[in-house]
Amino acid sequence: MVSNNNGEKRPKITLSAAITLDGQIASLTGDNNLSNTEDWRRVHHLRAENEAIMVGSGTILTDDSKLTIKPEYFESGHLIKNPVRIVVTSSGMIPLDSRIITFRPDIPTIIATTKKCSSIKKKEFLRKGCEVLLCGEGPLVNLRHLMMILYKDYKINSLLLEGGSKLNGNMIAEKLIDEIQVSIAPVLGGNGVPFFSLPYAMNSLDQSPFFEILNHKIYGDMIWLNLKIHYKPRSIK
Numbered sequence: 001m002v003s004n005n006n007g008e009k010r011p012k013i014t015l016s017a018a019i020t021l022d023g024q025i026a027s028l029t030g031d032n033n034l035s036n037t038e039d040w041r042r043v044h045h046l047r048a049e050n051e052a053i054m055v056g057s058g059t060i061l062t063d064d065s066k067l068t069i070k071p072e073y074f075e076s077g078h079l080i081k082n083p084v085r086i087v088v089t090s091s092g093m094i095p096l097d098s099r100i101i102t103f104r105p106d107i108p109t110i111i112a113t114t115k116k117c118s119s120i121k122k123k124e125f126l127r128k129g130c131e132v133l134l135c136g137e138g139p140l141v142n143l144r145h146l147m148m149i150l151y152k153d154y155k156i157n158s159l160l161l162e163g164g165s166k167l168n169g170n171m172i173a174e175k176l177i178d179e180i181q182v183s184i185a186p187v188l189g190g191n192g193v194p195f196f197s198l199p200y201a202m203n204s205l206d207q208s209p210f211f212e213i214l215n216h217k218i219y220g221d222m223i224w225l226n227l228k229i230h231y232k233p234r235s236i237k
């Protein structure tokens with residue numbers, strides 16, 4: 001759990017991603033096959049350390065992610081608890097046959113949406129066993145409000161953010177990311193999908209938070225960084 005300056009409590013939020021050397025999370029066509037086996041093992045262990053895992057609707061539409069933990073990455077007999085799955089979608093326009101809804105319906109799935117989502121679609125999500133959380137009037141889900149509800153009503157203390165680009169951008173703009181675990185793959189993405197699509201233009205690097213390296217490691221042909229985010233400008237010594 002993290003307590004903001006104004007006393008708001010929310011889960012500790014870690015952003016996880018695999019990126020290209022030029023900072024893309026997928027190619028223009030949505031190819032995001034960046035992680036090697038060692039890196040996937042690390043990702044699945046990271047999922048197991050968190051109480052919730054969250055993505056934007058764009059990631060569901062492109063990847064049809066299941067967001068579950070694969071037991072093959074753990075020693076036999078290891079007790080695995082899958083995190084609660086959360087999809088952020090203001091419009092509710094994700095298909096009802098998305099794997100996050102149909103695969104392992106015993107794992108809780110929360111659809112975080114707004115009043116833009118039709119009452120018919122809300123009912124269909126509920127009928128499929130999902131929970132529906134209304135977070136604002138739109139046009140986008142109020143992320144700060146969502147985090148407070150997750151902590152207060154769902155007792156979620158830790159959350160893994162797994163993209164995509166727009167959700168990463170808006171989460172960092174709201175100062176809602178505490179740490180990043182990123183693995184860099186030795187390829188270029190070209191004019192693909194950026195790691196962060198910020199909701200504003202930055203005129204100077206002073207407007208950027210700075211990222212303190214807490215840890216780093218080589219995983220096969222990838223390099224992994226664990227970064228702590230400071231929401232103040234970097235000072236170069």
Ligand SMILES: NC(=O)c1ccc[n+]([C@@H]2O[C@H](COP(=O)([O-])OP(=O)(O)OC[C@H]3O[C@@H](n4cnc5c(N)ncnc54)[C@H](OP(=O)(O)O)[C@@H]3O)[C@@H](O)[C@H]2O)c1
Pocket residue numbers: 016017018019024025026030031032034055056057058059060062063088089090091092093139140141142143162163164165166167168170171193197
């Ligand atoms: N390499 C990696 O580690 C990695 C990981 C994850 C994803 N990806 C890639 O990322 C790409 C998808 O990224 P994306 O930017 O298109 O989609 P995204 O960030 O996954 O989802 C964005 C969508 O979420 C909804 N949303 C609602 N409230 C929002 C808010 N406050 N802030 C931001 N979004 C909000 C909006 O859709 P509604 O209209 O539904 O409201 C928005 O269009 C895919 O190519 C995927 O493969 C890569």
